[in-house]
Amino acid sequence: MKKLTTGLLVLVLTSSLAVANAQQKKDTIKTKEIEGVVVTALGIKREKRSLGYSTTEVKGDQVANAPVANVTDALAGQVAGLNITQSGTMGGSANMVIRGTKSLVGNNQALVVVDGTPINNDTFNQTDIASGVGAYDYSNGMADINPNDIESVNVLKGAAASALYGSRGMNGVIMITTKKGKKSRKVGVEFNSSTTLGFVDKSTLPKYQKEYGGGYSGDSFYPGSIDINGDGVPDHVVYTYDDASFGTRFDPKLMVYNWDSQYPQLPGYLKPTPFVAGKDPNSIWGTATTFQNSVAFSAGNEKGKYRLGYTNFLQDGSLDNSTIKKNTIDFSADYNFTEKLNVFGNISYVNTKGKGRVLTGYDSRNPMQSFRQWWNMSVDMDKQRQAYNLTGQNMTWNIQDWSDQSMGYTDNYFFNRYQNYQTDNRNRYYGNFGLNYKITDWLSTMVRYTFDTFDELREERVAKGSSSEQGRLPHGGKGEYYFLNHKVSESNYDVMLNVNKDFGSDFNLTGTLGWNLRTISSGSGFTGAWMNSGDIENKGVEARLTVVPIKNTNFKWEMTANWSKNKNTVTRISGDSQFLQLAKMWNVTTGAQLGESTGTIRGYDFVYLNGERVVGADGKYLQGDNPTAIIGDAVPKWRGGLLNTITYKNFSLSFLIDVKKGGDVYSRDMAYGLSSGLYEETAGLNDLGNPIRNSLADGGGVILPGVKADGTPNDIRADFTDSANPYGYTGGSGGTEAPEKMHVYDGSFVKLRNVTISYRLPKETFGNSFIESMTLSLIGRNLWIIHKNTPYTDPEAGMSAGNAMGFQNGAHPAFREIGASVKVEF
Template sequence: MRRSFLVCTLLFLCCCITAFAQDKKVVSGTIKDSNGAFLPGVTIKEKGTSNGTMSNAEGGFKLSVPSNAVLVFSYMGYAAKEAPASGPLDIILSEDNKNLNEVVVTALGMKREQRKLGYAITELKGDEISKTNAINPVAALQGKVAGVDISSAVGGPQAAGRIILRGAKSLNDKDQPIFVVDGVIFENEVSDNAVNFGNVLKNLNPDEYQSVTVLKGAAATALYGSRALNGAVLITTKKGVARKGIGVTVSQTVQLEEVYKTPIELQNTYGAGLDGTFSSSDPEALDWAGGYSFGPKMEGQMKKVLNGELRPYSPMPNNYKDMYRTGQYYNTNVAMEGGSERGTFRLSFSRLNNKGVVTNNEFNRNNISLKASQTISKYLSADAGVTYTASKTYNPDRQGGDYTGQNLGRKYVYVFPRNYDPAYWSRQENYLAPDNSMRPTGSYAGADYWYTLAYNSWTRRESLLTGYVNLTATATDWLKFLLKGNMSKENTYDQRKDAGQGPNFSGSVGYFQEGGMDRLQHTFTGMAMITPKLGKDFEATLNLGAETWNSGIGQQYVNKTSGGLRLPRLYAISNSVNAAQIDNKPLDRKRINSVFFAASVAYKNAFFLDVTGRNDWSSALTYLTGNSNNSYFYPSFSGAWEFTESLKGKLPSVISFGKLRASYAMVGGDLNPYQTNSGYYTDSYFQGAGSNSSLPLMKIYNEDIMPNPNLKPSISHSLEFGADVRFFNNRLGFDVAWYKTNVKNQILQLPVSVESGVKSRYINAGNMQNTGIEVAINATPIQHKDFTWDLTLNGSHNKNKIIELTNGVSEVQLNEDQGVRVIATAGKAYGVLATPYGYTRNAQGQKIIEKSGDFPVQYKRAVNNNIGNITPDLNLGFSNTFTYKNWNLGFLLQARIGGDMFSASHQYGTGRGTTANTEAGRDAASGGITFTDGTGRTRNDGLIPDGVFQDGYTITDAAGQLVDLSGKTYREAYTAGYVTPLTPYQYYGMQGDWGIGIREYSVFDASYVALREVSLGYSLPSSLVQRAKLNSVRVNLVGRNLGYLYNHMPIGINPEAVRNNSSSAFSEYGSTPYTRNMAVTIQVGF
């Protein structure tokens, strides 16, 4: 009986299994995005089961499921989609920036559902960054994230840009967020030098970006510790995906950069001269002295130039633009990937060659990357990656007051008269003498520029090696352990070659300089991840961890010749005429040890609470006295209430989603090492040319800075409230955030008395506050089967105030250039512009005129500590994307409203008569007054300055009588016959002369609206692609920096031409011209 029962049971089970097998089938298909591009790594699951797979590199998949199954397709950043398992499927997933169920990357690489977060976060897809072809990722974010203020890089394709999240927070220009690439931390190092070689970020490969996440608030970044005091930008790179065989993707980008406009408008009517005449000593020659353009009208007259040759005295309207070339950008990227559900890999290689618009400026980069993951066992998995980059930068463009003769912009506003002919003066015989020395015509003929261009160079070679290893051990279904390690090793080598300017390249000016730096940093993190089961209504996670970070393990050196080169153009330190200068020192070492926790609790899938805490021990705050302040703890609290979940069925149907959020956080900050103690290192001094001997020396770190053994960490207190509400089935959404941040105990470097033997000292002082509001609006006005229109508008306003400094300190100077300063004063806003060269005004606001030693009169100068503010009032971004079948068209507008800048080009161009504003009043047609000057010459270029004479201003009239002009306007005095009009040289010199000019005259509101980006993309239909035995073909056309719809700056001054990327940067001087980029990218998948 028992045997019969067993036989029947086995037969029954066999029948069931057979029936089940007969009811299953293999479903296949392809998955694309709304632009027609294949999506790899999409998760496909049989609904209600764990049965699933992932799409391969060509978006293809196969899955065995019952015939009546429903498949669920999900992918990060895209709306999930369901489809019945019937026949070959062609699935299109739409991007869903409004779907808060998506998983985003947060601090320490933790993945969280965005709807559960109690703070603002913005994530961009990697394609949005890579399609811009920006070498530095900072530029690619411009206009796309609320609360972010970005300044474009100047100085060449390699140059680094500036990014500030939610306002400047530091009084020492330490305001840049960290960049975290697969866990490896990089700093966006900024520079206020005239030469911008960029920073380590230029060595990243944007083609490998999977996503870029911007963490703006302290609650979002607290787990990164003091390094993320100013926010963080997380870059997650592409990893391998499971697929059949090996997938290959090849992309090629060609981009041209066109110079379409000078950075300031120049006049093209008057050429070399001071007083509207040719040379007084030789009527056949030009008065070229000083580079002034107050000469006669240019009408093609044949006149002698600086070398004595006769040349046409003619306008050169394009001479500035003609000095530049069309920039060229070529980027090739090849990626291979494959694997199974147990392990994947991705190998990529890219080569970039970018020639800038400035002759001899070039940036080349080679990048290779390998990433792999493996499920080793049921309990252990691993993923690892290694990336190596080698790059070389040639001759960055010079900016600002760079007096080496290489700043072209400065040349054209301050040195070259408007009749300067670059095609003529660039001929070798015009800058190089027969004995190979530089022509004595010098700077005013551009000999120094052309000579340097031909014989001198400044290059930098860099290498960057990064790697990471992550091990995940699963102990139980509620306990995991994670061990992470990462490292980066940077190496730079600079080489500067300068030929002497004497006969056969001799002379003491020639020199050779080389320098370099090796820096290693590494981080090790251990973490326990606990997910206890608390019942139906509660969910909880707890992460406990410890971390150690070490940086500065390496060496830096600068070696240079002295007194010229013994053998011309032999560039070696041993070729120095005098004893070479040798400086070697170890890099500043720094270590931060940390412990941290992160706890999350959810109640009824609607209420979410996060609490984090971190304690850092910083070596930079370790003291010899034992009174250590190097340990500092900072917590964060954030919460969110998804009220549409709690009030489900009780709200109007138009509300699709709603969440309120709030957070409070503290973050500590330290400083560079060796500020609290005096450290020592061994150096050597090279004793002479050709000598191999050296003398070991003991040197002090930061010997000009007085150590302060009582420094404490600065602390940031940040409060944030926000709301995220969506309407009409997520087709209209509003995200609003308000924040307030106070950074207290600012670490300031202040000057001390000379008698102390040092120059400065660090102290704790100050309380700096930022308050602001951010708004992001997302909408889909049209959503049709074949056509979709998506738009995004983001805007932010930040108000910064210096709450207090410290006793005995009334102001702190943040920056200075050409007599204009940026200052911080207690009780006032950050970034106030001040100058001792301001206008003196009377009670009625009229400018005061006084006597002058150089001109008939000049404006009386006064110290003015409020001539503007560098902080913008509003940052805006507005993007639109139109999708029709396999086509997509998009554009991005970006605006900066408010914020002042000082234009030295306008200042000195006015004084030199080169800029367009100086054309007014040069003849009767443009408003000039007819008068007879002191030489008896009748002229029609008289000008009347705006202003009144100071008290006590007297003159002697024609009758010999003393006349008091106190309080009279210049025009009143002219009408009464007491004074004559000023010549253009005198009139414009009162405003813009280097010596007596008024800097306040050239401070302007730098508001603008820019057409930042236009893109057009097309994906070939699958039918055509498959005939060619390919998996995908896509073509993108992208235009960047196409022009300005509005520019508030006068005479076309470039509002984004601030000459360096420090937080307090405010001035431009001789910037590169306006350029636009046009690119085509072809991507083919095999």
């Protein structure tokens, strides 16, 4: 007869009020998991088959194999039901959502617990990010966890998994267990070192047209007669105020006076140059470097054990004047004072210093806002760099007028990087200490105190001589300084009574009775609140399967596949509203639509006839009358991953394929970039073999696929001579010459996420030396976007870790990382 195991009800008493912005009505998941031993919400190891909820474990080696600045990034593609989104900036934030969005306006991130200590994983960002307005991304709490210190990560799903943490655990729990000391005859030493190089993925950068210069309506030059060289003949002086590229066709035989010819301090002063395209902005991206070194000492015996570790992390970003420095010290220990009394504790200290982080969203100090949306192709970025290096001043190409060298609205990019930079310094302490007391053989108690506190200093600068952007910082060329110093602290007390009693060979009783006192973060400004703005229903299916197709003495091939599908539906919104807006970008909104998902994208759609887009008399697509038509859904249809691990003797190869299906993205970058004449699509030849920017009389323009109002195929040629082209943005009542639906893209992708090749040197290599083992590895991360539908960008590139999704606005490119590591144990 099988043993009967009964779990007692866990009683939780709390002193704080739960903040609930929306309730999860259903969580219906069918799950098949591989059997094994996991760490539960109580920090206790139990067999999976004895649990009433789904868990997935990721080993520490899989987390540390490809060094990352944020541990969240290492989990991408490895856990069924876990959806991760990133901002794409250096040291940026990452969002973790398990089994769909559960709160309309509250936090949807999974609760992070490190060795029983709940960690504040809120973003450290500015609130403007959520609406697409420019702001710095200061990362979030997971970035403060040391990947080299992780023994395992268990993702606990469903309400039962997180019952101990109350409303904080409603989004699931990321349970991190750190490495501990072990019994040994001597002090063990472990050393890890890795170096990676990051190269921009060119498929996520714009492809610029190089045929036409800056300006509008086919004209790149100042009107009137400007005689620069004094020969009595008017010269061609490049107009320096327009940030679009619908100007004159480039001609290397035509000598012109460009922006640098107007500054006496520069070598090009009063010198004409050929009228050709300048070095485009893609040249600003250099090679990023990441160095990570760690050392750990551990020892133990029958009475107790300890582990002390130190990690140094240094990342030099791809952009000028950008670095992140991080130093981490970890200590853990436990000691058996008697056979019944055990005391334990661990503490981590993390200091993070950032410099030159870049903004996200629509802001002139986010370089990609200009370089993806509004840019003058006559500008040479190498000359902009030279101008700053020679003078240290804001020698911008964007001059008001030939007779007035005062700046317009755009700074010299390199002046921004070296003068208008930010710095941040964060100190964080977290950990716990407590005791276990064995009352009887079957009854024990645990008392534990946990804490998590950090203080942060931020400084943001706007140097004297910077341009003044209308509606933003009112520095007006006089400079400005922003300072923020804040501290957040949280502490928790736990008392648990554990029962494990055998009543004979066929009956066993196991249970836990717990009491805890948990504080609400002082950074929230509240002690409690009640609110319910709607109901959300999540229905889904998850699967995880491990197969070993080949295994013998020297060779093993193991494949682990995971797949998840979640249907997210808003079933109720409070009041009479049918839509709860979460973010807005001009005329486009995303949010919770009654009967649809929490990632519904709304804006102007096309006019359709029998499923075909209808074209008007001017050859351009007609726009519907509804400004809140549903034009996309940012929630993915399903996600999956495939991890392959192949070992042959002392060699091993592992690689991870990450797949996402669906999840629409509205790209403001494409809407503006096509309007301003930046991209390849705005130049070239049409079906007649003529330049599309020629006038219609000269055979220019394009014929769009679709039908006319009478249902016949479209044969009307649309004008393409200026920003009012059939693809771009004009700022009219609908916001675009083409409806916003034109710039909604399918966010599906297939990625080669991680590759690691390792060789473990044979033990006999070291003989009787103090080295016990050594492993050498070649590592790669984000090596290949095998498939995507979003042009010139990474489908995962967002603005921040938050509820706002489905927007790309000044998106940063992805990076391929290649490097090497060594692990030595003494």
